[in-house]
Amino acid sequence: METIKIIKVGGNIIDNDAALEKFLSQFSTVKGPKILVHGGGKLATKLAKDMDVPVNMIDGRRITDADTLDIITMVYAGKINKNIVAKLQSNKCNAIGFTGADGNTIVSVKRPVKKIDYGFVGDVKKVNTGAITALLDNNITPVFCAITHDENGQLLNTNADTIASELAIGLSKHYQTELIYCFEKDGVLLSIDDDNSVIDYMDTGTYETLKINNTFADGMLPKLENCYHALSEGVSKVIIGNPTVISNRDQKFTTLFL
Amino acid sequence: METIKIIKVGGNIIDNDAALEKFLSQFSTVKGPKILVHGGGKLATKLAKDMDVPVNMIDGRRITDADTLDIITMVYAGKINKNIVAKLQSNKCNAIGFTGADGNTIVSVKRPVKKIDYGFVGDVKKVNTGAITALLDNNITPVFCAITHDENGQLLNTNADTIASELAIGLSKHYQTELIYCFEKDGVLLSIDDDNSVIDYMDTGTYETLKINNTFADGMLPKLENCYHALSEGVSKVIIGNPTVISNRDQKFTTLFL
Incomplete structure (x- = not known):
């Protein structure tokens, strides 16, 4: 079977024009079939403030009322996705933007x-791969x-890490x-405060042990569960x-396995 | 050759939830290959006001500075297109949203x-139909x-009638x-003030004569040029x-020919 790469890029990179530009240029050089999944970054929160729509987060998750869903749809599917x-396209990568509604x-x-x-x-309940x-x-x-x-007929706000893993x-x-999964660190850290403590390989047993010892940052746990x-x-x-891990593996990164 | 229908729906229908819902339900029943092109309606102007971005129109055309392009991208490609x-999809029509950047x-x-x-x-300079x-x-x-x-890498605001004709x-x-082209009237009117004066058939000769006589409303002229x-x-x-012309032709409408 042919190999496909599903690459998720996080909000911190989306928020940084130069980092995003560099990432997209590297992504374009990745050979073979590939899919990009992107997070939202801080733009939706900024637009909500501009529009006087209250932002309501619980445990880092956005409470999505109808106005907030409109904002998310405009920012994620409109501004960020289309740019x-x-x-x-300018990097000669022929791309098409998707929400989960597109192509069902x-x-x-x-x-x-x-x-x-x-x-x-x-x-997420079901993934249909026909259009893809x-x-x-x-x-x-x-x-x-x-x-x-x-x-x-209802659009729904859905975690980008989950979209990547379900796809x-x-x-x-x-x-x-x-x-x-590309984000601002070099990989999963053994010690949250030490950016150099990247775990090279982690199987399920190691993961469970480290989890019990509260090794992981709050945001990392649901990501690892997805993985x-x-x-x-x-x-x-x-x-x-x-982000450079997509084109260059002569560096630190974390590989997960069962 | 198989027949394809390219259907453009205007902003006045986009702005009216009930009319849009009815149109989309009818559109879904159209048999054979089809493409929908939609205008923007008044939502972009409303969002610009909410965001204190000045709206600048000359002869009915929107002057599109960088902030306005962001707004248009959010509203047209985000909120309107994805909804x-x-x-x-809820009408069992498997659709995918596009800007001209998607699929190049x-x-x-x-x-x-x-x-x-x-x-x-x-x-518009070029249409590539591969992805479509x-x-x-x-x-x-x-x-x-x-x-x-x-x-x-630059998105551009483009007239929806032109997009439909170029596609x-x-x-x-x-x-x-x-x-x-679906809009709020029953067809091209011989007399602007009389909604019942729909022209059934119009060839180029008739068009040129009527144009000289200033028969057409300002907004109609560029549409007819496109046609x-x-x-x-x-x-x-x-x-x-x-809009009902897409599923029912037992009524008034205008057919154009050379």
Whole structure:
């Protein structure tokens, strides 16, 4: 089977024009079929402030009322996604922007209200790869933002890490899938305060031990859960590192395995 | 050759939730390959006001500075386009949203500055149909908003009527193309003040005569120029009418021919 790379780039890189430009130029040189998934960064919060829409975060997660969903859709699927697509085109990478509604690629259910009502937030239920593989077969690169839909006309805000891992799982029936998370650090750190303490390899056993010892930063835990879930569902390889890891592996980064 | 319908829906319908919902439901029932092109409506102007970005229109055309381009990208490619795609999915029409940057489908040049500097406005230079036909072959319907790009990373604001006619011309090499403009009237009017004065058929000769007699409303003239340009470049048929014309032709509408 051919190998596909699903590459997620985090919000801190999206927020930095120079870093994003460099990343997109490197992404364009990645050979073979590939998919980009991007986070949202701070632009949505800025627009909400400009529009006097209250920003409500609980444990780092955005409560998404109807106005906030509009803002997210405008910023993620509009401004960020389309500028990334235009930049990739200028780098001769033929890209098409996606939400999960496009091509009915990612179907979610609105998160049930328990203690907290997250509003228009979607938990992924199903991935349909038909549109994606048709484009990949024509050397076209899908670029996903962090929005899905419920098949009943409702867009839903969805975690970008989860979108990347669910796409990777869905595509693992057709490809060897390699899932790469790019963020501002060089990999998963053994000691949160020491950027040089990158863990090279981490299997499930090591992960569970380190988790019990509270090794990981709060934001890293759900990312790692996503990664091991992806590995257990057929994804071949998961890598976490800084953006240069997509074109150059003569450096530190973390490889996860079961 | 198979027939494809390129259907443009105007801003007045976009601005009216009930009318849009009805239109999208009808659009979903149109058989065979089809493409939707949508205008922007008044939402971009509203957002500009919310964000204190000055709105500058000359002869009904928006002067597009960098802030305005951001707003247009957010509203057209984000909020409007993605909600249309989600609605079409709920009607079992498998749609994918496009700007001209996506799939490198519509390449424009920034309009040269003469008397007026229109800013980031693009005049269409080239249409690439590869991504579109790959999707159409998989029963997927492209949905275009009125944004193109210059292949150098710059998005450009582009007239939606022009996008529809240029797509129709580009696709006329692969399909019999039928171009349908839907707006709030029943067709081209012989007398601007009489909604019942719909012209049934109009060839180039009649058009030129009526133009000299100042028959047409200001907004209608560039639309008609687009239409005759499309016909002269290989488009089989151009129809102008209200939205129901896409599924029901037992009513008044205007057919244009050379």
